[in-house]
Amino acid sequence: MAYVIIRGNNGRRHEVDFENAEIKVEVHINEENVELVIEALDEDRPREKKRFTLVNLPRSAFDKAMAEMARSKGIAIKAVD
Known part of the structure; x- marks a missing residue:
């Protein structure tokens, strides 16, 4: 079961629960940012009600986290530009 929880600057919690729906994950990377797009493939929901x-x-934060995880697991990672 996939879900995402964030807490905004105002302290409010926001949650997206994908339940048991099939999901699509897209990863877009450039020199400055990593963007993850996660969307439930809900065919029966209107576009404005889709869960994503x-x-x-x-x-730099993403690369650092991946490197630390790889080191802790003993995995060698080769940087690709």
């Missing part, structure tokens, strides 16, 4: 989340991260 968009996560935009600084590339």
Whole structure:
């Protein structure tokens, strides 16, 4: 079961629960950012009611997190530009 929880600057919690729906994940990367788009493939929902989340991260933070995870798992990662 996929879900996303964020807490905004105002302290309010926002949650997207994909339940058991099939999901599509897209990853877009450039030199500055990594963007994750996660969308439930709900054929029966109108477009304005689709469940999705968009996560935009600084590339440097994403790269650092992946490198730390790889080191902890003993995985060798080759940088690709």
